[in-house]
Amino acid sequence: NAGVTQTPKFQVLKTGQSMTLQCAQDMNHEYMSWYRQDPGMGLRLIHYSVGAGITDQGEVPNGYNVSRSTTEDFPLRLLSAAPSQTSVYFCASKGRVRLWETQYFGPGTRLLVL
């Protein structure tokens, strides 16, 4: 199993550009989530999904869109990038059969918005 994969690993954007961060998992996990990591702030939840076709907002959803058309994929879209979105983005997934299951994290995407 590849686990949780994220692409790209690094991206530079200009203010106002749009892009999609890809996340995929091959563990048949129902729950997937996106976090951003900023210095001194830990991991903040952007959006999450408890299954295909279902998404919900986390702590910091503004400026980001998600969709979950398949169990495997959970892309994160930046519609109009802003410098405040410069961050490291982590995707994570977990099963839901046992609700206390821990999350598996992807390697992260470093985004720089100029």
Added chain:
Amino acid sequence: ILNVEQSPQSLHVQEGDSTNFTCSFPSSNFYALHWYRWETAKSPEALFVMTLNGDEKKKGRISATLNTKEGYSYLYIKGSQPEDSATYLCAFKTSYDKVIFGPGTSLSVIP
């Protein structure tokens, strides 16, 4: 707004010292409390998951306790080693499946 706090923000200890840090979380809508270890340039990795008040978990020199009534968990490291240097994150999981992370405690173990 769900708020998960961790203290201290950072910690420097000598090799061989024992140390502990705290995670504070809301006592309502509790479902589980997770501890993760996060080394620089890597992804967070799960250490423990605790669900019941009074739970104690142990993995080698690292252990954790949970008090859901007062909303805190302690992580202990006995005889710290340089390889324990990492950021330790706690994550609070609500009964409606939302996971909120604390800001982390950065531990540096000096040889």
